[in-house]
Amino acid sequence: MAKFVLMLPHAPDRYTKLGEEDFMDLMKDYIGWVEEMSAKGKFEGGEKLLDEGGKIVTNKSGSIEVHDGPFAEVAEILGGYMVINAEDYDEAVEIARSHPHMKHNETIIVRQTDASADE
Amino acid sequence: MSVAGDIHKLLDETVRRERGWLISSLVSKFGPGKVELAEDVAQDAIVKALATWPYKGVPDNPRAWLRRVAGNAALDRVRRSAREFGVDDDWDFATEEHDVITPSLSDPELDLMVLCCDPAIEPRDQLFLALKTVCGFTAAETAALFFMTEDALFQRLARAKRKLKAQSGNLARFPTRFALKARLPQLLKVIYLMFAWGFLPRRGEDLVREDICREALRLSDGLFAATEGKAAGHHALHALLLFQMSRLPARVSGEGRLITLEDQDRTRWDKEMIFDGVQHLGAAKSSNDLTRYHLEAGIASLHAQAPIWEETDWASISRLYELLNARTPSLPVLVNWAVSLMLQGDLEGAGQRLLAAGDQAGAQKLPAYHLARAKLADLTEDRASARAAREQAKACQVSAPVAEFIERELGFGE
Numbered sequence: 001m002a003k004f005v006l007m008l009p010h011a012p013d014r015y016t017k018l019g020e021e022d023f024m025d026l027m028k029d030y031i032g033w034v035e036e037m038s039a040k041g042k043f044e045g046g047e048k049l050l051d052e053g054g055k056i057v058t059n060k061s062g063s064i065e066v067h068d069g070p071f072a073e074v075a076e077i078l079g080g081y082m083v084i085n086a087e088d089y090d091e092a093v094e095i096a097r098s099h100p101h102m103k104h105n106e107t108i109i110v111r112q113t114d115a116s117a118d119e
Numbered sequence: 120m121s122v123a124g125d126i127h128k129l130l131d132e133t134v135r136r137e138r139g140w141l142i143s144s145l146v147s148k149f150g151p152g153k154v155e156l157a158e159d160v161a162q163d164a165i166v167k168a169l170a171t172w173p174y175k176g177v178p179d180n181p182r183a184w185l186r187r188v189a190g191n192a193a194l195d196r197v198r199r200s201a202r203e204f205g206v207d208d209d210w211d212f213a214t215e216e217h218d219v220i221t222p223s224l225s226d227p228e229l230d231l232m233v234l235c236c237d238p239a240i241e242p243r244d245q246l247f248l249a250l251k252t253v254c255g256f257t258a259a260e261t262a263a264l265f266f267m268t269e270d271a272l273f274q275r276l277a278r279a280k281r282k283l284k285a286q287s288g289n290l291a292r293f294p295t296r297f298a299l300k301a302r303l304p305q306l307l308k309v310i311y312l313m314f315a316w317g318f319l320p321r322r323g324e325d326l327v328r329e330d331i332c333r334e335a336l337r338l339s340d341g342l343f344a345a346t347e348g349k350a351a352g353h354h355a356l357h358a359l360l361l362f363q364m365s366r367l368p369a370r371v372s373g374e375g376r377l378i379t380l381e382d383q384d385r386t387r388w389d390k391e392m393i394f395d396g397v398q399h400l401g402a403a404k405s406s407n408d409l410t411r412y413h414l415e416a417g418i419a420s421l422h423a424q425a426p427i428w429e430e431t432d433w434a435s436i437s438r439l440y441e442l443l444n445a446r447t448p449s450l451p452v453l454v455n456w457a458v459s460l461m462l463q464g465d466l467e468g469a470g471q472r473l474l475a476a477g478d479q480a481g482a483q484k485l486p487a488y489h490l491a492r493a494k495l496a497d498l499t500e501d502r503a504s505a506r507a508a509r510e511q512a513k514a515c516q517v518s519a520p521v522a523e524f525i526e527r528e529l530g531f532g533e
Contacts (some may be wrong), residue, residue, distance in 0.1 A: 027170075030172070032123040035177060036122045048174040080174045
């Protein structure tokens with residue numbers, strides 16, 4: 001069984017513009033999914049990233065510059081990530097397809113972790 | 120089982136209750152003119168807290184978790200802009216954070232229950248008092264629950280109230296959570312008794328008082344929020360209530376008649392409750408103390424998990440009754456043990472236990488005892504004894520539908 005990371009980007013104002021009812025409905029979808037995947041042993045864990053803040057640290061020809069995240073201008077911010085268990089990319093994609101992010105017309109980036117150095 | 124259904128219910132109920140709690144706590148701080156502000160703060164805090172669940176899953180004790188995390192989020196916001204909220208900068212919510220887990224902020228009924236279980240009052244009288252005041256039982260119901268006369272009950276209640284008055288005169292506030300902790304076993308007992316009555320009332324027109332069952336369940340739930348589930352046996356008791364409760368939809372026919380376990384349509388059992396019960400029973404296993412609730416919940420779970428009556432694991436059930444009888448011997452336990460033996464064909468063992476039960480005070484007043492004897496007589500085709508036993512059961516104090524059920528059984532014997 002391999003591990004895959006699902007990265008979940010969303011528009012910066014995706015959740016702030018929702019009313020209370022809509023937000024709750026969305027939560028029910030997402031939480032239901034995570035519980036179902038946990039029950040199936042597919043869900044390993046995840047972290048939600050804070051919407052506010054964020055820094056970009058860059059080395060510009062020898063001097064390190066730190067900038068506040070340019071998240072206001074970008075089309076999407078990374079909302080968080082999850083780690084799932086899957087046999088291969090086919091299964092990982094299948095799992096991503098079932099994610100509520102799909103139902104709500106969002107994008108998921110699926111990447112396999114490199115476990116070659118693991119025991 | 121639908122995970123989605125569970126999640127919907129869990130979120131709706133948890134959020135509704137915790138929002139109410141958070142708002143009322145904040146209003147009591149900000150003042151009655153700031154209800155809207157309190158609502159805003161509470162809502163923001165809850166949204167912020169909930170937003171992590173899609174990445175983490177639901178915490179083990181969602182209500183306590185939400186209360187803590189949303190409570191802290193609200194506190195943060197208030198601290199950051201104390202002026203906006205019309206409170207002083209030195210407004211001290213921090214010292215009261217401890218109160219987040221005392222019942223006095225969450226539930227007036229629990230408060231009163233804790234008060235009633237004052238150790239200065241005799242343990243049995245604490246139960247009378249709590250059932251009578253908190254649970255809204257009538258004197259007749261309370262008396263019937265304990266096989267007492269109403270007069271005797273009134274005397275004991277009067278004495279208990281005098282003691283309570285003397286005690287609470289010294290109290291500046293509700294009992295602390297340390298007091299609560301010491302009183303937990305009694306609180307569990309109150310909830311257990313309350314539920315037992317709701318599940319099988321001994322008088323009245325109703326076969327089941329579902330509202331009482333639900334209220335017991337709610338109080339037990341409330342107690343979780345207050346204690347974070349630390350009371351020995353609490354998870355087990357809660358599992359027991361859930362397993363019992365799950366059968367209610369199948370236990371009463373459309374005409375309000377009793378349908379016994381054997382004849383129940385098990386597809387009508389509440390799967391979500393069974394699911395929750397299994398969760399709580401799992402949590403109960405982490406406790407070091409084995410309580411009677413563990414054993415009773417174990418029995419109930421075996422029933423809940425049998426797909427059909429014929430596949431009931433009677434051997435395990437009677438083993439649990441045996442343990443229960445060794446731990447907290449009582450007449451109903453002995454009778455139920457006998458029945459479980461009977462149902463796996465050990466008529467001799469069953470007969471012995473019923474004889475022993477018959478020697479105990481109160482056996483003649485317990486319909487289950489007579490019905491068990493009737494069942495044993497059925498199995499040995501002793502029609503006369505079966506009929507006599509059912510007549511005796513009918514003469515006991517039972518609700519109208521139970522009387523009707525016994526009547527029907529008598530009819531079948533014709």
